[in-house]
Structures are given as structure tokens and as C-alpha cells.
Amino acid sequence: MREIDFSKFSSIKIGPKVEVLEIDEIGEIPKDIFLIGGANNLLISPNPPKLAVLSKKFDYIFEDKDGIHIGAATSGGKVLSYAKKYNLKGFELLQKLPGTMGGIVKMNAGLKEFCISDNLINVLANGTKTAKNDIDFGYRKSGIQGVIFEAVFAKIEGFDYALFEMFKNMRNNQPNLPSAGSCFKNPPNDFAGRLLDKAGFKGRRIGNMAFSDMHANFLVNHGNGTYEEAITLINEAEETIFEKFGIKLELEIEIIRKNF
Numbered sequence: 001m002r003e004i005d006f007s008k009f010s011s012i013k014i015g016p017k018v019e020v021l022e023i024d025e026i027g028e029i030p031k032d033i034f035l036i037g038g039a040n041n042l043l044i045s046p047n048p049p050k051l052a053v054l055s056k057k058f059d060y061i062f063e064d065k066d067g068i069h070i071g072a073a074t075s076g077g078k079v080l081s082y083a084k085k086y087n088l089k090g091f092e093l094l095q096k097l098p099g100t101m102g103g104i105v106k107m108n109a110g111l112k113e114f115c116i117s118d119n120l121i122n123v124l125a126n127g128t129k130t131a132k133n134d135i136d137f138g139y140r141k142s143g144i145q146g147v148i149f150e151a152v153f154a155k156i157e158g159f160d161y162a163l164f165e166m167f168k169n170m171r172n173n174q175p176n177l178p179s180a181g182s183c184f185k186n187p188p189n190d191f192a193g194r195l196l197d198k199a200g201f202k203g204r205r206i207g208n209m210a211f212s213d214m215h216a217n218f219l220v221n222h223g224n225g226t227y228e229e230a231i232t233l234i235n236e237a238e239e240t241i242f243e244k245f246g247i248k249l250e251l252e253i254e255i256i257r258k259n260f
């Protein structure tokens with residue numbers, strides 16, 4: 001077990017201090033336990049379900065004839081440094097895309113038309129290796145059930161500095177305050193941020209939580225913001241967008257409460 005204070009550990013700086021099960025061996029975990037990665041996409045309630053996290057054993061990168069093997073507990077930042085050092089292509093998007101490889105693959109995290117599954121070869125989840133083509137990757141989803149322990153990527157030479165700079169500049173209109181990234185997924189042919197802005201949510205604040213005045217789709221914590229404040233804002237936004245535009249926004253961040 002390991003104690004984690006989610007008000008410090010999570011990117012949105014909300015959540016209780018709880019004992020979390022550390023997973024040290026490849027296998028399945030009980031269905032009532034929620035697995036966290038780096039908690040960059042999570043809003044954790046004061047009364048969460050049982051939680052688990054991978055141990056440092058799964059923090060590694062090595063190469064062999066099959067490709068680049070990356071342990072699921074390895075941070076995106078570490079992978080990006082490795083890709084720069086060894087001049088490898090395909091990891092440029094990890095620039096300011098916070099998370100562990102497990103969380104990044106599970107969410108099929110990405111920017112614009114690029115996503116982490118682009119150069120993926122296979123994933124080791126639970127105890128089974130599955131080829132990329134047999135996984136149902138889509139916009140911010142992978143359909144992978146259970147625990148990802150490792151992902152293997154194609155080795156392609158040539159780190160793309162132009163792409164890297166482009167990703168870096170895309171961040172200029174995003175807030176530096178703690179958040180969990182985009183709050184809602186973009187609906188088909190539209191942008192959640194545009195809808196929130198039009199509906200007057202840009203800068204809308206309750207207590208210490210707010211939809212950012214820089215980018216309306218970022219739910220930010222001004223300091224000591226609470227779970228309840230965040231939930232109230234999310235509910236208000238969902239209801240208003242539906243009333244005004246008839247669009248049901250889908251959450252991109254995951255709310256972690258009992259019976260998830």
C-alpha cells in the first residue's frame with residue numbers, strides 16, 4: 001500500500017489522502033478497484049472507491065527487435081526525453097501531455113489529428129499482449145479493459161522538432177492553473193470550448209473553481225477549490241449547453257466516486 005494525497009498528487013489538486021494498493025505483478029485486479037496513472041485526467045471525490053497504482057517496476061524503457069518497450073508507469077516526460085536523446089519520431093506530442101504511458105494509452109491521448117496509438121505496435125494488458133489493430137482506438141478512448149502494463153512502439157528515426165514546436169505553441173492559450181486538461185470532449189464538428197464560451201461559461205467561477213477565462217473548456221483550480229464546486233460547475237455547464245444548443249456534452253475528465 002502507498003499513501004497518496006490527491007490534493008497534491010492530482011493535476012487538478014483535489015481529492016482526499018488515502019491508502020492506494022501498489023501493483024507489483026502482472027495480472028488482473030478486482031473490478032471494484034479503480035486504477036490510477038498520474039491522475040492528470042481525474043476528479044477524485046472525497047469518498048472514492050478503492051484505488052490502485054502501478055509500482056516503479058513498470059517504469060522503464062528498452063528496445064529490442066520488436067520495438068520500443070515502455071512500462072505503463074513511465075511518465076510521458078521521460079519518454080519524450082528518451083525520444084529526443086535517441087532521435088526517435090512519434091513521441092513529440094508528449095510535449096505538455098502529462099501522464100503515465102498506461103493512462104496515455106488507455107485514453108489514446110493526443111493533440112489535433114495526432115494520438116499516441118499512431119505508432120503503437122501492441123499493448124500488454126492484464127497478462128495478454130494485443131496487437132494495435134485488434135484494439136478499438138478512437139477519439140480519447142482505447143476500449144482496453146483492465147490494467148495496461150506495457151506498450152510497444154515502432155522504432156522510427158528522426159525526432160520531428162517542427163512538430164514539437166507546433167505542439168509547444170498550441171499551449172499558449174491554455175491556463176497555467178491546476179486543471180485536468182480539457183473538461184469535455186469536443187462534440188462532432190464542434191468545439192466544447194466554443195460552446196461553453198457562447199453560453200457564457202468562460203471565466204464562470206464558483207468558490208475557487210472556474211472555467212478558465214483563457215480557455216473555457218479548462219476547469220481550473222484557483223487554490224483550495226473543492227470537488228463540490230467542480231461538480232456544480234460541470235452540471236451547470238452540461239444543462240445549459242443542452243438547453244441552448246441541444247448538445248449533450250460528454251466529459252473528457254473522469255469523475256471518480258464510489259460505484260464508478
Ligand SMILES: Cc1cc2nc3c(=O)[nH]c(=O)nc-3n(C[C@H](O)[C@H](O)[C@H](O)COP(=O)(O)OP(=O)(O)OC[C@H]3O[C@@H](n4cnc5c(N)ncnc54)[C@H](O)[C@@H]3O)c2cc1C
Nearest residue numbers: 037038039040041098099100102103104106109110148181
Ligand atoms: C494541463 C493538461 C493538459 C492536457 N492536455 C491534453 C491533451 O492535449 N490531449 C489529451 O489527450 N489529454 C490531455 N490531458 C489529459 C491527460 O494528459 C491524459 O488524459 C493522460 O492520458 C492522463 O494520463 P494519467 O497517467 O495521468 O492517467 P489518469 O488520469 O490517472 O487516468 C486516466 C485513465 O487511464 C486509466 N489508466 C491509468 N493508468 C492505466 C493503466 N496502467 N492501465 C489501464 N488504465 C489506466 C485510468 O483508470 C483512467 O481511466 C491534459 C491534462 C492536463 C492536466
